[in-house]
Amino acid sequence: MIISRNKRKVTSISKLLYNNQCYTDQKTVCDKLSEHFINMGPKLASQLPPTPEPDTTMFIKRTFSNSFIGFEEYVPKKFLI
Helix, strand or coil: CEECCCCCCEECCCCEEECCEEECCHHHHHHHHHHHHHHHHHHHHHCCCCCCCCCHHHHCCCCCCCCCCCCCCCCCCCCCC
């Protein structure tokens, strides 16, 4: 059933042709419509061309050749209670 927002008219789909098959059962028609709309997003996304990884170094305006960042291992201390 399709409900129009303006006129509150109800339309029933009595027959659905989907993937070259005809469906007339109301539950099956509903299931096939759901299947179609659920799979539409992933199907369209798979057709998009791949995007290249961005070059993040383009945001760095200066060089850091003499810089050093050191990390030390953190060892938690035990507390006596």
